[in-house]
Amino acid sequence: MTGKLQFEALSVETLPSRLGDNEALRARIGKDTSAWKVREVGDGNLNLVFIVEGASGAAVVKQALPYVRLVGDSWPLPLKRSFFEYHALTRQEARAPGSVPAIYHFDEGQALIIMEYLSPHIILRRALIEGRQLPGIARDIGLFMARTLFRGSDLHMAAKDRKADLALFADNVELCDITENLVFSDPYFEARMNRHTSPQLDGLVAELRADRDLKVEAQRLKHIFAANAETLLHGDLHSGSIMVTDGETRMIDPEFAFYGPMAFDVGMLLANFWMSFFSQRGHEQSGKRDAMRAYLLEVTVETWVVFRAEFTHLWRTERTGMLYQKSLFEDQGDRLGAEQALDHVLHQIWTDLLGFAGIEVHRRILGLAHNADFETIADEDLRASCESKALKFGRHLAVNRRQIHSIDEVNHLAALIEQESSI
Ligand SMILES: Nc1ncnc2c1ncn2[C@@H]1O[C@H](COP(=O)(O)OP(=O)(O)OP(=O)(O)O)[C@@H](O)[C@H]1O
Numbered sequence: 001m002t003g004k005l006q007f008e009a010l011s012v013e014t015l016p017s018r019l020g021d022n023e024a025l026r027a028r029i030g031k032d033t034s035a036w037k038v039r040e041v042g043d044g045n046l047n048l049v050f051i052v053e054g055a056s057g058a059a060v061v062k063q064a065l066p067y068v069r070l071v072g073d074s075w076p077l078p079l080k081r082s083f084f085e086y087h088a089l090t091r092q093e094a095r096a097p098g099s100v101p102a103i104y105h106f107d108e109g110q111a112l113i114i115m116e117y118l119s120p121h122i123i124l125r126r127a128l129i130e131g132r133q134l135p136g137i138a139r140d141i142g143l144f145m146a147r148t149l150f151r152g153s154d155l156h157m158a159a160k161d162r163k164a165d166l167a168l169f170a171d172n173v174e175l176c177d178i179t180e181n182l183v184f185s186d187p188y189f190e191a192r193m194n195r196h197t198s199p200q201l202d203g204l205v206a207e208l209r210a211d212r213d214l215k216v217e218a219q220r221l222k223h224i225f226a227a228n229a230e231t232l233l234h235g236d237l238h239s240g241s242i243m244v245t246d247g248e249t250r251m252i253d254p255e256f257a258f259y260g261p262m263a264f265d266v267g268m269l270l271a272n273f274w275m276s277f278f279s280q281r282g283h284e285q286s287g288k289r290d291a292m293r294a295y296l297l298e299v300t301v302e303t304w305v306v307f308r309a310e311f312t313h314l315w316r317t318e319r320t321g322m323l324y325q326k327s328l329f330e331d332q333g334d335r336l337g338a339e340q341a342l343d344h345v346l347h348q349i350w351t352d353l354l355g356f357a358g359i360e361v362h363r364r365i366l367g368l369a370h371n372a373d374f375e376t377i378a379d380e381d382l383r384a385s386c387e388s389k390a391l392k393f394g395r396h397l398a399v400n401r402r403q404i405h406s407i408d409e410v411n412h413l414a415a416l417i418e419q420e421s422s423i
């Protein structure tokens with residue numbers, strides 16, 4: 001019903017009366033709306049997120065606004081991002097069951113999703129800043145990426161279904177445009193909304209913006225992002241889009257979902273572990289973080305190992321799409337041919353993910369959307385020192401990605417840069 005009404009933003013005050021007759025919500029949290037307690041979660045940039053608690057349970061209500069919540073009307077952004085988030089969540093649940101919040105209701109007209117309230121989960125980024133070592137994240141995220149990226153591609157899906165899906169998500173133009181500009185271009189010139197820790201980083205920033213090899217590589221990566229529509233990406237898979245407990249990991253917020261290269265999600269995710277690594281020194285007041293740094297590097301290794309193992313398993317057991325068909329390989333007795341092709345595909349993902357990781361590090365330090373790992377380091381000299389190391393690491397990955405062969409090599413580089421004295 002509400003879907004047919006004109007869009008209206010919810011508020012803490014109006015939510016119980018607006019959603020009081022919503023059967024899905026009533027069934028979850030209780031029918032007595034006078035007992036509903038509503039609070040707004042303040043930490044999202046783009047949308048409204050409410051937690052609604054009733055007599056028998058709780059739920060999350062997420063609503064898009066016709067603009068960016070943090071900026072206001074001056075930055076319009078279409079409501080349909082909620083439609084893409086909803087459709088991405090249902091696909092992720094089908095392809096990697098149990099990895100996302102359960103969806104109770106979607107209202108396209110009001111751009112709202114009612115979903116499972118994850119509790120006592122906290123945002124992974126926050127846990128890493130606090131120095132918490134989560135035992136299961138590498139395995140859970142590695143499996144999530146392998147399953148969603150493989151099963152959303154022409155390696156697995158019927159060509160007709162994938163093309164229909166590609167067409168559906170092709171309309172997520174505005175959010176894609178944010179990625180295209182904010183990730184791949186703005187960090188490399190003095191774009192209007194950029195900022196960095198200044199003046200400490202001014203010299204290095206000028207150096208990076210004058211670095212022709214880096215600029216060309218960033219644009220080659222943008223070209224891959226735009227032209228290689230191989231699978232449905234989460235599109236914003238960083239440690240702020242993952243909620244965790246010691247035993248559980250859930251991915252949230254896929255509103256940037258889009259058909260793009262597999263390596264994009266993997267690279268962005270790993271970049272966030274490496275940024276956490278470089279930020280640890282800024283959080284050492286309350287104790288040494290040596291063990292945390294070692295843990296973070298182990299997490300990158302395990303994530304990549306799990307991703308590769310699961311991708312390989314799916315390649316051998318679920319390769320039912322139109323690419324590298326079994327009829328050409330296994331059915332001809334040529335199992336080695338299928339393995340050779342797998343090596344090519346995995347190698348391509350590896351080479352590209354290093355590039356995407358390098359660029360992701362840069363945009364979080366030079367662009368508009370910074371991350372709390374560095375931002376919460378109050379001492380600006382210390383912050384700049386952590387950031388400068390991450391910037392050098394990112395540059396090395398982006399420019400030399402074809403010459404790097406293993407994750408151990410990358411982690412050796414990270415450890416080496418971490419030990420160097422900075423700017
Ligand atoms: N299902 C959930 N269960 C519990 N908390 C949630 C859930 N979904 C979102 N949150 C909380 O709300 C916050 C904002 O959610 P989300 O990241 O989806 O919003 P957003 O506006 O898209 O933010 P962003 O700026 O990251 O794009 C999360 O950081 C988390 O703290």
Ligand SMILES: [Mg+2]
Nearest residue numbers: 044046253255
């Ligand atoms: Mg979001």
